[in-house]
Amino acid sequence: MTIEPNSNGILVGTNLTKRYTDTLAVDGINFSISQNECYGFLGPNGAGKTSTMKMIHCLSPVTSGTLLVAGMDVMTEARRVKSIMGVVPQEQNLDPDLTVIENLIVYARYFNIPLREARKRGEEYLDFFQLANKSNSKIRELSGGMKQRLLIARGLINKPDILILDEPTTGLDPQARHMIWQKIRHLKKEGITIVLTTHYMEEASQLCDRVAIMDRGKILVEGDPAKLVEERVGKDVFQVWCEGGEKEELTRDMKSFDFSYEQVGDIIYIFSKNGDEELKNLIAGKYIKFLHRPAALEDLFLKLTGRRLRD
Numbered sequence: 026m027t028i029e030p031n032s033n034g035i036l037v038g039t040n041l042t043k044r045y046t047d048t049l050a051v052d053g054i055n056f057s058i059s060q061n062e063c064y065g066f067l068g069p070n071g072a073g074k075t076s077t078m079k080m081i082h083c084l085s086p087v088t089s090g091t092l093l094v095a096g097m098d099v100m101t102e103a104r105r106v107k108s109i110m111g112v113v114p115q116e117q118n119l120d121p122d123l124t125v126i127e128n129l130i131v132y133a134r135y136f137n138i139p140l141r142e143a144r145k146r147g148e149e150y151l152d153f154f155q156l157a158n159k160s161n162s163k164i165r166e167l168s169g170g171m172k173q174r175l176l177i178a179r180g181l182i183n184k185p186d187i188l189i190l191d192e193p194t195t196g197l198d199p200q201a202r203h204m205i206w207q208k209i210r211h212l213k214k215e216g217i218t219i220v221l222t223t224h225y226m227e228e229a230s231q232l233c234d235r236v237a238i239m240d241r242g243k244i245l246v247e248g249d250p251a252k253l254v255e256e257r258v259g260k261d262v263f264q265v266w267c268e269g270g271e272k273e274e275l276t277r278d279m280k281s282f283d284f285s286y287e288q289v290g291d292i293i294y295i296f297s298k299n300g301d302e303e304l305k306n307l308i309a310g311k312y313i314k315f316l317h318r319p320a321a322l323e324d325l326f327l328k329l330t331g332r333r334l335r336d
């Protein structure tokens with residue numbers, strides 16, 4: 026998929042490139058994120074997601090290409106760009122020597138928010154993220170989920186137009202993850218533009234209007250997650266656990282029916298464009314252990330980026 030430069034949008038990257046000494050981390054990508062959109066950068070470890078996010082929030086300089094935020098160039102107007110942006114970094118960087126509320130107040134100082142206002146906002150966001158009762162706790166007394174909620178609260182303290190979330194729910198339990206999803210949806214309803222990275226494909230499917238799947242610094246595909254899955258994977262997946270000679274027989278059958286399939290160890294994944302009854306009957310009649318499920322973003326992710334580990 027070739028993604029052409031497009032100048033509309035609140036966040037526009039054109040041939041955006043990031044090179045570290047001997048690594049080309051982001052390799053000339055183009056994207057245009059609309060106001061109030063929730064846009065997800067997905068990709069295996071090392072794909073270049075964080076490098077892209079760091080250029081967006083002016084932490085890391087652009088090597089070449091351009092990056093405009095609300096029409097401002099991140100390289101020349103970093104201060105103004107930062108003032109309309111909230112950031113939740115991949116690595117938790119709360120100040121361990123301060124309490125929960127102090128972390129918010131001190132952070133607010135970077136934006137010249139008066140103390141009284143900072144405290145008021147801090148308390149509001151602690152309430153919003155169900156942390157009010159932890160206001161005077163030290164950071165080490167918080168659980169992983171609490172720290173992550175506090176990081177997002179901190180990212181909101183300057184009432185940003187754009188919120189950058191680099192893996193906001195990694196390592197959290199399902200309860201904390203769902204709570205954060207609900208808050209992200211709420212923020213989106215309030216008009217905030219959200220840029221997100223995640224390794225949870227369900228998270229991306231649930232939250233993102235569009236995703237870009239990256240690998241080795243490039244965007245491989247971009248679009249509405251459900252539409253991408255339907256176009257590029259299909260409607261259904263049959264997952265068959267094979268024993269003995271079943272694998273050979275099934276792959277022979279799939280070739281003769283012209284279905285696309287993938288073999289992973291003893292499991293064969295068969296992709297069907299339209300919930301094929303004939304295929305369903307064939308599998309149900311011959312195989313004992315199989316799963317018939319809707320195609321998902323994870324299928325597309327693995328199809329595009331492969332199954333090999335990256336680091």
Ligand SMILES: Nc1ncnc2c1ncn2[C@@H]1O[C@H](COP(=O)(O)OP(=O)(O)OP(=O)(O)O)[C@@H](O)[C@H]1O
Binds near residue numbers: 073074115
């Ligand atoms: N400060 C740095 N100096 C040198 N190389 C770096 C630096 N930061 C990242 N890289 C390299 O750039 C590439 C992209 O890294 P990046 O952190 O952007 O990936 P990512 O998609 O965020 O991965 P993950 O899913 O693991 O967070 C990797 O090869 C990484 O080793």
Ligand SMILES: [Mg+2]
Binds near residue numbers: 074075076115191
């Ligand atoms: Mg990263």
